[in-house]
Amino acid sequence: MSLLHVEQLGKEFGGVRAVADLQFSIPAAKVFSIIGPNGAGKTTLLNLLTGVYVPSTGRILFEQRDLTGRAPYEFAACGIARTFQNLQVFFNMSALENVMVGRYLRERCSLPAALFRFPSLGRAEGAARAECEELMRFVGLGAYVAASSDAMPYGALKRLEIARALATRPRLLLLDEPAAGLNPIETLEIDALISKLADSGITVVLVEHNMRLVMGVSDHILVLDYGKQLAEGTADEVRRDPKVIEAYLGAGAAGDAAPAQGAH
Ligand SMILES: Nc1ncnc2c1ncn2[C@@H]1O[C@H](COP(=O)(O)OP(=O)(O)OP(=O)(O)O)[C@@H](O)[C@H]1O
Ligand SMILES: [Mg+2]
Incomplete structure (x- = not known):
């Protein structure tokens, strides 16, 4: 097929x-x-x-x-997700935040929920964070979950891009x-x-x-x-x-x- x-x-x-x-x-x-x-x-x-x-x-x-x-x-x-020939990492964000950028494609959040910080929003964000941490471990970046992206070696950044692409499911x-x-x-x-x-x-x-x-x-x-x-x-x-x-x-x-x- x-x-x-x-x-x-x-x-x-x-x-x-x-x-x-x-x-x-x-x-x-x-x-x-x-x-x-x-x-x-x-x-x-x-x-x-x-x-x-x-x-x-x-x-x-x-x-x-x-x-x-x-x-x-x-x-x-x-x-359909991708990575790039030249690194496209957001160096002003942490490693985990880079992965969460991919996850936001799958987030469903209403304007009132975002404006008034409904508790459901906090729960959804916690779940997204946990999923992205798991993706980092899946690509072999468990040691970098709390890292700043600008402190990561090149090889790890290549895998960070894969984790971000995977976060779009x-x-x-x-x-x-x-x-x-x-x-x-x-x-x-x-x-x-x-x-x-x-x-x-x-x-x-x-x-x-x-x-x-x-x-x-x-x-x-x-x-x-x-x-x-x-x-x-x-x-x-x-x-x-x-x-x-x-x-x-x-x-x-x-x-x-x-x-x-x-x-x-
Ligand atoms: N945006 C563009 N404007 C004009 N020409 C382009 C553009 N993008 C690619 N090309 C041309 O198209 C051809 C194919 O380029 P492409 O980058 O797709 O090759 P590639 O197989 O990925 O090469 P490499 O192995 O070096 O990455 C080349 O001749 C390139 O100069
Ligand atoms: Mg190319």
Whole structure:
């Protein structure tokens, strides 16, 4: 059963076709990775799948519902959350408050309740706080529940963004390079966290240059090159595809090499 389906999806910036004619389906509760050289259109695709960009062509269907042209908050309300390639942490807030920002999407609070501080509001806030603390522990940040975000190391901030995205209670979570800049131990922890997310029923879309991570954790891989679909399949199928090897390593390299982190 596919959770998200795109048809003829494209995005142009002036004359640049950042994404062109994509067609694929993302199955539920799996890890679906998107790889490709620098500038291949991966982040643009995530921006399309979260409503940040309106497609130039094509359609986006989430659980058969057409979300094409909808605003980012509508994508979020449907159960789609994301993290960013460059950290987007509110450093003037505590770690827990950053996570609670995500939780507010699911809060229902009337104006009178907010104005007159009804007791129900305090109870709801307590429940939200407890849920966000639990999410911090889920992503491995139990030691930072009382921390100030500007005192956290980079690797922990990457996981804080995942906790904030989870606080919106997504069914589809898009991660843009969650392991970028992490050391090998932190990368292994992200690997385990991604598997844990999929096991818990959340569908994960992973954009990542770390091929060891991608090849190990993905159920399905989509390869982009110059905005187009170059290949699609399991890790084994993609790893052996001569077109993929050529895109990463250049013409003539299609031997037994696996894709490495690469640029055009
Ligand atoms: N807002 C924009 N305006 C104009 N061009 C853009 C915009 N966003 C992306 N592009 C262009 O679209 C192409 C795809 O960029 P994108 O950031 O999606 O690539 P990427 O696969 O995420 O690369 P990387 O691996 O380096 O993060 C590039 O040529 C980029 O310059
Ligand atoms: Mg990118």
